[in-house]
Amino acid sequence: MEDERVFSDICGGRLALQCRSYSPYCREFCVSCPRLSLRSLTAVTCSVWLAAYGLFALCEVAPGEGTPRPGARGRDGGVSAGTAFCVDLRGGGGFQFGAQPGQPVTEQNPVLKCKKGWRCSSLYRPWVQATQGVSLQSLVTRLIFLQQKVIYYLCILLKDPLEPHNVSQVVPVFQSAKPRLDCLIHVYKSCQEVLAHQKATSTRP
Amino acid sequence: MAYRGGGGHAKPPSTPLSSVNPGSFSTCTTHSHNICMVSDFFYPNMGGVESHIYQLSQCLIQRGHKVIIVTHAYGDRKGIRYLTNGLKVYYLPLKVMYNQSTATTLFHSLPLLRYIFVRERVTIVHSHSSFSSMAHDALFHAKTMGLHTVFTDHSLFGFADVSSVLTNKLLTVSLCDTNHIICVSYTSKENTVLRAALNPEIVSVIPNAVDPTDFTPDPFRRHDSITIVVISRLVYRKGTDLLCGIIPELCQKYQNLNFIIGGEGPKRIILEEVRERYQLHDRVRLLGALEHKDVRDVLVQGHIFLNTSLTEAFCMAIVEAASCGLQVVSTKVGGIPEVLPESLIVLCEPSVKSLCEGLEKAIFQLKSGTLPTPENIHSVVKTFYTWRNVAQRTEKVYELVLKEDVLPMDKRLNRLISHCGSVTGHIFALLAVLNYMFLIFLRWITPDSIIDVAIDATGPRGAWTHHCPPSEKRDENKKVSKTR
Numbered sequence: 001m002e003d004e005r006v007f008s009d010i011c012g013g014r015l016a017l018q019c020r021s022y023s024p025y026c027r028e029f030c031v032s033c034p035r036l037s038l039r040s041l042t043a044v045t046c047s048v049w050l051a052a053y054g055l056f057a058l059c060e061v062a063p064g065e066g067t068p069r070p071g072a073r074g075r076d077g078g079v080s081a082g083t084a085f086c087v088d089l090r091g092g093g094g095f096q097f098g099a100q101p102g103q104p105v106t107e108q109n110p111v112l113k114c115k116k117g118w119r120c121s122s123l124y125r126p127w128v129q130a131t132q133g134v135s136l137q138s139l140v141t142r143l144i145f146l147q148q149k150v151i152y153y154l155c156i157l158l159k160d161p162l163e164p165h166n167v168s169q170v171v172p173v174f175q176s177a178k179p180r181l182d183c184l185i186h187v188y189k190s191c192q193e194v195l196a197h198q199k200a201t202s203t204r205p
Numbered sequence: 206m207a208y209r210g211g212g213g214h215a216k217p218p219s220t221p222l223s224s225v226n227p228g229s230f231s232t233c234t235t236h237s238h239n240i241c242m243v244s245d246f247f248y249p250n251m252g253g254v255e256s257h258i259y260q261l262s263q264c265l266i267q268r269g270h271k272v273i274i275v276t277h278a279y280g281d282r283k284g285i286r287y288l289t290n291g292l293k294v295y296y297l298p299l300k301v302m303y304n305q306s307t308a309t310t311l312f313h314s315l316p317l318l319r320y321i322f323v324r325e326r327v328t329i330v331h332s333h334s335s336f337s338s339m340a341h342d343a344l345f346h347a348k349t350m351g352l353h354t355v356f357t358d359h360s361l362f363g364f365a366d367v368s369s370v371l372t373n374k375l376l377t378v379s380l381c382d383t384n385h386i387i388c389v390s391y392t393s394k395e396n397t398v399l400r401a402a403l404n405p406e407i408v409s410v411i412p413n414a415v416d417p418t419d420f421t422p423d424p425f426r427r428h429d430s431i432t433i434v435v436i437s438r439l440v441y442r443k444g445t446d447l448l449c450g451i452i453p454e455l456c457q458k459y460q461n462l463n464f465i466i467g468g469e470g471p472k473r474i475i476l477e478e479v480r481e482r483y484q485l486h487d488r489v490r491l492l493g494a495l496e497h498k499d500v501r502d503v504l505v506q507g508h509i510f511l512n513t514s515l516t517e518a519f520c521m522a523i524v525e526a527a528s529c530g531l532q533v534v535s536t537k538v539g540g541i542p543e544v545l546p547e548s549l550i551v552l553c554e555p556s557v558k559s560l561c562e563g564l565e566k567a568i569f570q571l572k573s574g575t576l577p578t579p580e581n582i583h584s585v586v587k588t589f590y591t592w593r594n595v596a597q598r599t600e601k602v603y604e605l606v607l608k609e610d611v612l613p614m615d616k617r618l619n620r621l622i623s624h625c626g627s628v629t630g631h632i633f634a635l636l637a638v639l640n641y642m643f644l645i646f647l648r649w650i651t652p653d654s655i656i657d658v659a660i661d662a663t664g665p666r667g668a669w670t671h672h673c674p675p676s677e678k679r680d681e682n683k684k685v686s687k688t689r
Contacts, residue, residue, distance in 0.1 A: 008655065010655070010657075011651070011655070012651075012652070012655040143284070143285040144284060144285075145283075145284060145285075145297070145298060145317070148316035148317050148320065149316075149317075149320055149651070150285070150295070150317075150320055150321060150324060150659075151657070152657060180655070180657050181657040181658075181660075182657075
């Protein structure tokens, strides 16, 4: 069973949460958000070219020089423009690691499989995926300061196999997508349902 | 309690603050508020302001209000923490400039404070201490955002030197458009009204309090010889220099007299010199810095408590000492004469001679057995100042404030220009306009609608608190009224 809902991130951007339920013990949560928007692309390009223009203007009126040497102005301008072009191209390429502008890229795919534990997958590019398998203790929400904001974070508490009652690590999820509280509550409740189901079946004789 | 202008009746200094009738604030409140306490001074820092904010917040939570505290980060303690009963504390990552007070540019804290005020749905911003720049920043931003503001002044300040003139000018700017101001004693009120050129009608007096269950007498732990206890920070303002003059004089006169001194500070070296010079190592014990939980255990070892402060808005130490059953000898400065009735305190001028006379009088009374027993003193003092009473009075101030309108921008600018002088007024009016434009910019970047509403830990929808139903609350109000 698959369920997709639309939420927003802390900046008001669109964010989709896909929830696939394979069995009562296994659910998959996938948060998708567009990595590149036209607004951010325009802002980055404008700032890079403004910086290049500023550099060019500074080179043009270098202190201690009366009149620029023949050809110096053109050479400085060319260097600035070339650098800006490279930075822009390189930055754009970096942004487009896995997708074309406007297309969603899956940032994280935390999959809950209760019999095997929690699997947290990070999809950096369509062909590169890192997966971490861990034992889940519980989920918590945390409050943190992020720049000039106060945001909620969903964290999973990891179980130490040697000491099952202790929490060995706290792993934040959906770090790059930064969904708002309503989305986190939805994930949290779904995970708690699975955990409760697992607990109920494990205690049953 | 609150001085409400009109009659202009000043309280006689000998009457304790606690016995004053609440006057116009007699009605019972049933509304709950979302209160944000702001100050640079909060736990883990220790002191009167910190204790006041914590205790007042706890009592307000018990009365069904939502309370959060905003302060700056202390070392590793940054982020958001929950204290007892779900009291949420925001330790903001701001740089400390001097004496635990943060550096201020008037604008840099707006984004974070605005985010907190919006997400917590704050209705009243209550700032504490005139030495806290974060408190003044919060007032400035809250007024820009159209929130109601209350300020509590905990200290007295001079008028003559350059630093006082500048500080008082800033206080004038900060308080001229604040809805209500609370002072901890009538002397403090007089001082604040004069410093900030305020209308006395918007200044109320609500004293500090102590938890009487924390400060109970224990006569069996008293030493056989007469013991004088001093607990204060060892700084100039607390009169440590006077103490250095008193110790040798009284130790020479009374062979069975000992001193126990708790506290730390730059003047400790002078005390050590005195102890060294007069060979009083076995009669003067310097305990160093004390934790709040250890204060009672030190107090109950003594017979007399000595306070040598040179200035004090409201001295909590003498109330704590009296609650432990000690006879109090204190300087007659600031709001101290208002704190305890004459039967429980010996007041002296801030001089070595006068304090020695006061101590000799207390020693004579002790030897002659004319002093009341520690239990009797405790039973009298415990009814004077309770945090529940302070919270109830503060709640009335909130009710009053919410009935008032927050000044719109044009009237605020007029107030600043007309009240703070032409130069300062125009400068701060310009800053207020810039702050407003910055706020509009922030609202455009991050609209209020996309800021998540915080999950309440306290208040009517609090996840942690189980406040009493209104009928029970009314019964409590009656009980508190009876104790006054």
